[in-house]
Amino acid sequence: MKLAIILATTLIVSACAVLQKADNAFLSRQMQVLHLLQHINEPLQDPELISIRSQFEPKNDVKFYDSKCIKNLMHQIENGHLIPREEIFSLFDANQRKQMKILFDCLMAAKDWDTFMGLATYVRDKMNHRQFVYGFCTALLHRNDCRGLKLPPAYEITPHMFLTTDVIRRAYQAQMQGKPAIVPMKFTGSVLNPEQRVAYFGEDIGLNSHHAHWHMDFPFWMDNQKDRAGELFFYMHHQLLARFDAERLSNYMPPVEPLQWDKPIIEGFAPAAAYPGGQEFPMRPDNVYFQDLPQRTVAEMIEFEARVRDAIDAGVIYDKSGIPIYLNGTQGINVLGALLESSTASIDPQFYGSLHNDAHLLLSRVADPKGKYGNPPGVMEHFETATRDPAFFRLHKHIDNLFKEHKDLLPPYTYDEISFPGVKIEAFKVIGESKASEPNTLITYFDESHINLGNAVNGKPVDIRAVVSRLNHEPFKMVSTIVSDKDTAAFVRVFLAPRYDWYGQEIPLNEARWSMIEIDRFTAKLNAGMNIITRKSHETVVTSSEPMSYPALIKQTAAALAGEATVFVEKTHRHCGFPHRLLLPQGRPQGMKFKLYVVLTDLSKDLHRQFDDFINVPPALSYCGVLDGPFPDTRPMGFPFDRRIPYPENFFQDNAKVIDVTIKNIKI
Numbered sequence: 001m002k003l004a005i006i007l008a009t010t011l012i013v014s015a016c017a018v019l020q021k022a023d024n025a026f027l028s029r030q031m032q033v034l035h036l037l038q039h040i041n042e043p044l045q046d047p048e049l050i051s052i053r054s055q056f057e058p059k060n061d062v063k064f065y066d067s068k069c070i071k072n073l074m075h076q077i078e079n080g081h082l083i084p085r086e087e088i089f090s091l092f093d094a095n096q097r098k099q100m101k102i103l104f105d106c107l108m109a110a111k112d113w114d115t116f117m118g119l120a121t122y123v124r125d126k127m128n129h130r131q132f133v134y135g136f137c138t139a140l141l142h143r144n145d146c147r148g149l150k151l152p153p154a155y156e157i158t159p160h161m162f163l164t165t166d167v168i169r170r171a172y173q174a175q176m177q178g179k180p181a182i183v184p185m186k187f188t189g190s191v192l193n194p195e196q197r198v199a200y201f202g203e204d205i206g207l208n209s210h211h212a213h214w215h216m217d218f219p220f221w222m223d224n225q226k227d228r229a230g231e232l233f234f235y236m237h238h239q240l241l242a243r244f245d246a247e248r249l250s251n252y253m254p255p256v257e258p259l260q261w262d263k264p265i266i267e268g269f270a271p272a273a274a275y276p277g278g279q280e281f282p283m284r285p286d287n288v289y290f291q292d293l294p295q296r297t298v299a300e301m302i303e304f305e306a307r308v309r310d311a312i313d314a315g316v317i318y319d320k321s322g323i324p325i326y327l328n329g330t331q332g333i334n335v336l337g338a339l340l341e342s343s344t345a346s347i348d349p350q351f352y353g354s355l356h357n358d359a360h361l362l363l364s365r366v367a368d369p370k371g372k373y374g375n376p377p378g379v380m381e382h383f384e385t386a387t388r389d390p391a392f393f394r395l396h397k398h399i400d401n402l403f404k405e406h407k408d409l410l411p412p413y414t415y416d417e418i419s420f421p422g423v424k425i426e427a428f429k430v431i432g433e434s435k436a437s438e439p440n441t442l443i444t445y446f447d448e449s450h451i452n453l454g455n456a457v458n459g460k461p462v463d464i465r466a467v468v469s470r471l472n473h474e475p476f477k478m479v480s481t482i483v484s485d486k487d488t489a490a491f492v493r494v495f496l497a498p499r500y501d502w503y504g505q506e507i508p509l510n511e512a513r514w515s516m517i518e519i520d521r522f523t524a525k526l527n528a529g530m531n532i533i534t535r536k537s538h539e540t541v542v543t544s545s546e547p548m549s550y551p552a553l554i555k556q557t558a559a560a561l562a563g564e565a566t567v568f569v570e571k572t573h574r575h576c577g578f579p580h581r582l583l584l585p586q587g588r589p590q591g592m593k594f595k596l597y598v599v600l601t602d603l604s605k606d607l608h609r610q611f612d613d614f615i616n617v618p619p620a621l622s623y624c625g626v627l628d629g630p631f632p633d634t635r636p637m638g639f640p641f642d643r644r645i646p647y648p649e650n651f652f653q654d655n656a657k658v659i660d661v662t663i664k665n666i667k668i
């Protein structure tokens, strides 16, 4: 038999082929972006940006000024309609969102970079600062000519939104004394609160940042939604839940319970954080009930949900003109995702409501529903703070169950749909990269990571950092031995799920399928004969690598501008992406048993028509989709575990394999 050693397609190698050296034009744009977002609640300070601003007069550019958005924006500015700078911007406030969208539309319409940056400098100090940052960053992520430009980490632009009050207070003290400081951040809660055991996950700043960026890449309010955005809304949150439940199980906690509109919200939450203006994020005591808001009542939520459930059970949604849209095909989940969120792609928000968005608002305002006490918005009202609250996962579990209700009504996959004739996985194993590692054992540990707090405090720069403890893992590689009867190409899908439930019972495949954590999805060429495919953990398209810190980005860009360093433009760079450190769940010190599944399918059948017969899967695909164009994998997200598996004994054909793995959490 012919033996071919094939290196799994690494996106690093493929990306290198298209990597270009950043020229001075690119670097100076990068620097402008970095300077624009510094000390966002203070007036613009950078001389270059101030000079750009002084040369920008929207009325001089007749064509641009004629556009509807800029007239509208100027009208808002000149007539003082915009919300005050110190107000707390909430995306869930229809009026505040509308103002932000006018800015966004103008920034998108700017004909070139100079207009784009000119307008940004022009409005920066005239608008509410977080409203501006959100609109600007979202436009930068969606403009074609901004590909490859890097935003600083969200938690370093507005540190207040990510860190607790005690850390910020100590940063102020250090600033006043002019002394560099490293401030440890603890997770919120005390030992009396069992939820504290998994706070390291919900409060992970990389997770918060990913969640904020996901909702900037797929804004529910944007006119044109990306390909399969509704399905991705389901799948990304579904994966976060699977991950969260695996963390809970690692810490001897049962899966998170879904919340209900008419039942008490059992877990309270005390964020221990404050807005830059000093207002404390409101806390929610245990066991409070949902309260009616002026704009949405609890009874309406129950009614909307009943309509959605009826639609799921009937397998059909009617649009505003009464035309049926069937949910029984693979596209049903995308329709349902848009409907539940709801985004601008929702078939009929008036009839089916906006369950997810309104629930965020109801949870955020539960302690002061009528605004009697003037509470500021709660953590659930901002995508960068929402995952800190255990109620976030409860809400999403509830919504996820609606998606499950739909998926369970679809017919199970047939043999033809999941088989790959002529391709057999002979062996599959994982190998830890450290020398001491045992076979099929994966290692996790907690380490420390630093967050620059330069933007949390004003005044002359002092090196102040917060240090947080974060879950991490040792690198590993997955090795598959595959025999094929022909030259072909495969989609390789790898999933992980806990082996035993909270009661210590083996989890049957038909249940485990809904807890599958996607570990990787890559393409591989197979030659006739035996193939050995090695894939390294850091190559995964499920996660993103660590972002560079704000000062490091500035330093690197300055050095490149001075000709002292080389920077490459990564046009496919994504800010959205689950942190790579969190690829594996924590596991337990003595080891925790998981099952690792690998499934190979025929790439020629799965790949979207618009792609060549072989592609390198773009980074962050699983949680964040693609920058534009079609999603390359035409299978439903989560395939083949998204549908019922009534006959698990027949499920594993030659093209799928499952092995036992142990995840050990060690102290370092």
Ligand SMILES: *[C@@H]1O[C@H](CO)[C@@H](O)[C@H](O)[C@H]1NC(C)=O
Binding pocket: 326, 328, 329
């Ligand atoms: C979905 O249901 C409609 C109406 O019953 C039917 O015409 C259509 O063939 C079904 N599609 C699939 C993929 O089952």
Ligand SMILES: [Cu+2]
Binding pocket: 211, 215, 237
């Ligand atoms: Cu979300």
